[in-house]
Amino acid sequence: MIDVATFGETMAALRADGPIRLGGTMRLSVAGAESNVAIGLARLGHRVRWTGLVGRDEPGELVLRTLRAEGVDVTHARVDSRGPTGLLLFERRIGDVVRVTYHRAGSAASYLSSGDVLPALDPPPRLLHVTGITPALGPAPASAVAAAARSGVRVCLDVNYRSRLWDRDQAAAALRPLVPSLSVVVASDDELDLIAPPTATTEADRVAALLDAGVTEVVVKRGAAGATGHTTRETVHTPARRVRVVDVVGAGDAFVAGYLSGLLDDLDLTGRLDRAVTTGAFAVASPGDWEGLPTRSELDLLDTGPESTLR
Ligand code: ATP
Known part of the structure; x- marks a missing residue:
């Protein structure tokens, strides 16, 4: 049985240590919010499935190979010729300020449909993360998210x-209608207004409105x-x-992986948040x-203390 199913777009990611316009060497990897969560959960020993479309190209092969190597189930992921695999460029601009450019x-991922994602929810996983x-x-x-959210699985x-x-x-307009299907809502403090009803104007009101609407936890x-x-x-x-x-x-994404891991392990709210801030800290x-x-x-x-050597 799959513990967590997730789907979305994963791109090839190139990282430069300085401004891209100056040229030089870049490091190639992959990045996508949902696949980041999937990898985080797989590393913690959970059974995770990622579904998505990649282009018929080598970056797409890199995405699938990376996820397989990390122990993420990609049975329902597929290559689609209608577009290329997306590309993400990171440049370290000043200090720890990173600038991101998307292509x-x-x-291919923009063609992901409910026909791609619903079969990946059968048999139902313990959780769906979108x-x-x-x-x-x-x-x-957008229709794929709405259809998956209505599938009856517990949704984060x-x-x-x-x-x-x-x-x-x-x-x-796209996110608020999903609320009746959601169990867990995770948002930054400046994003809560995008999911809570417009009548709620403070953070406390927004959280209360989401809990009243049937969401079981708001993080x-x-x-x-x-x-x-x-x-x-x-x-x-x-x-x-x-x-x-x-x-x-x-x-x-690392924070969400830790939080959902805690949920799967039946930790209490304090334990779930402890694991989430720990995985978030590993990411930063x-x-x-x-x-x-x-x-x-x-x-x-x-x-472990600073400057320790683990032997
Ligand atoms: P991003 O979009 O960059 O992935 P986010 O805005 O979704 O990040 P944040 O609130 O920045 O998420 O970070 C998520 C969690 O990661 C925080 O709640 C915290 O636990 C941890 N975290 C973030 N920044 C730091 C930091 N500077 N030091 C330690 N932990 C951090």
């Missing part, structure tokens, strides 16, 4: 607003300030783990979106 319009990026990719992916949505793909009104990410989890019974705030920041990209303390994510036996690595 994803018309990519992000607010997928409905922004086009009408077919990470709002993950991307201003390059759509504006806030478009995002809210608010606050970057270096940690995260707050709300259920109808309790609210828990957990500070971020203190680490040396290397690369903040992917922290949110190591380069790459997902490369530094911990295996289960590495989860307590952050408790």
Whole structure:
């Protein structure tokens, strides 16, 4: 049985240590919010399935090979000739400020439809994880998210607003109707208004409105300030783990992987948030979106003192 199914767009990712316009060497990897979560969960020992479309090209082969190598089930992922695999460029601009450029319009993944994702939910996984990026990719992916959310599986949505793909009104119009199907909502503190009803104007009102609508847990990410989890019974705030920041990209996805891992392991809210801030901290303390994510036996690595050598 699959523990977590997820789907979305995964792109080839090129990273430059300095400004791209100056040229030089780039490192090639893959990146996608949902596949980052999938890898994070697989490393923690959960059975995860990622579904998506890649182009008939070598970057697409890299995406599938990477996910297979990380132990993610790609049985329902496929190559589609209608567009290329998307491309993501990262450049370290100043200090730890990273600039991202996307080449994803018309990519194979923008043709992902409910016909691709519904078979991947049979037999039903314990959880389905979707992000607010997928409905922004086009009408077919938006219908796929809506159909999957209605499939009866327990759904987690990470709002993950991307201003390059759509504006806030478009995002809210697509995301708010999903609420009745959601069990877990994860959002940054500046994204809650995109999923909560417009009548709610404070964070507390927005959280209350989502819980009233049947969402069982609302998790608010606050970057270096940690995260707050709300259920109808309790609210828990957990500070971020203190680490040396290397690369903040992917922290949110790593956080979700830790949170869902805690949920699958039946940890209480405090335990789920502890695991989430731990995996989030691994992401910011190591380069790459997902490369530094911990295996289960590495989860307590952050408790080792600074400048330790593990022998
Ligand atoms: P991204 O979109 O870059 O993946 P996000 O905005 O979705 O990130 P954040 O709120 O930045 O998500 O980060 C998620 C979690 O990661 C935080 O709740 C926190 O636990 C951890 N985290 C983020 N930044 C830091 C930091 N500087 N130090 C330690 N932990 C961090």
